[in-house]
Amino acid sequence: MTTYSTIGILGAGNIGQAVADKAVRHGHEVLIGNSRGTETLRAVVEQLGPKAHAVTAGEAAQPELVFLAVPFFAVPDLTGLTDWSGKIVVDTTNQFAAANPWRGRYDVGDLTGSEWVAERLPGARIVKAFNTLFAAFIAADPQHAEGRQVIFYAGDDADAKAAVAGLLDEFGFAGLDLGGLRAGGQLMQLDGPLNARHLLLQDVG
Numbered sequence: 001m002t003t004y005s006t007i008g009i010l011g012a013g014n015i016g017q018a019v020a021d022k023a024v025r026h027g028h029e030v031l032i033g034n035s036r037g038t039e040t041l042r043a044v045v046e047q048l049g050p051k052a053h054a055v056t057a058g059e060a061a062q063p064e065l066v067f068l069a070v071p072f073f074a075v076p077d078l079t080g081l082t083d084w085s086g087k088i089v090v091d092t093t094n095q096f097a098a099a100n101p102w103r104g105r106y107d108v109g110d111l112t113g114s115e116w117v118a119e120r121l122p123g124a125r126i127v128k129a130f131n132t133l134f135a136a137f138i139a140a141d142p143q144h145a146e147g148r149q150v151i152f153y154a155g156d157d158a159d160a161k162a163a164v165a166g167l168l169d170e171f172g173f174a175g176l177d178l179g180g181l182r183a184g185g186q187l188m189q190l191d192g193p194l195n196a197r198h199l200l201l202q203d204v205g
């Protein structure tokens, strides 16, 4: 089974750092990039420790498994960074028109956010995940006395979903598969019934 020893993370804000922290704690090398350049990431990688590397956005897009942790409106900038074909891309984005949710949303027509993202990263195997929780719940220890923090995920590629399920398990979360990008995305997106649901799963038995 592939272990994804190196993980790319595009975006080094709340979500990018929270995911990077989980990845380095579990032994992965992390290539983390933004649009402003590696100099601006010095404090971030210092905080994350020696397994985290500040790289260009193009370099962060190279691993087989890449997290998208950029604003939704920045996704079109990522199209030309690499050949996305076959890569597993974990899409954490929400379709705000800007960082400020009150400014409304992009018009994605009939598509869910991740279907729209998939069209901009040709050939990528997209798994939507980590978008329904506030970053603080992703940064926190997922193992609570009452149960494990649930992370929903959805995607159209079974192998990509299995890879993400494996990572979630490794990080200590309880992954819940919601099906394909369309049906799952409708449940997970901002006006969906599972957005901002902070669930804990109790392991019984």
Ligand SMILES: NC(=O)c1ccc[n+]([C@@H]2O[C@H](COP(=O)([O-])OP(=O)(O)OC[C@H]3O[C@@H](n4cnc5c(N)ncnc54)[C@H](OP(=O)(O)O)[C@@H]3O)[C@@H](O)[C@H]2O)c1
Binding pocket: 010, 011, 012, 013, 014, 015, 016, 033, 034, 035, 036, 037, 040, 057, 068, 069, 070, 071, 072, 074, 077, 078, 092, 093, 094, 095, 096, 099, 130, 131, 132, 133, 134, 135, 136
């Ligand atoms: N914050 C939350 O609680 C939360 C929860 C669920 C989902 N989300 C979603 O997760 C995504 C990230 O949210 P966040 O709160 O982590 O945002 P954030 O703190 O604003 O961080 C965004 C990161 O993306 C980088 N970025 C922006 N444009 C880029 C580009 N063209 N190429 C490469 N990097 C770029 C930014 O750095 P530069 O400006 O230097 O490029 C920054 O490091 C968003 O889509 C958001 O909707 C957020």
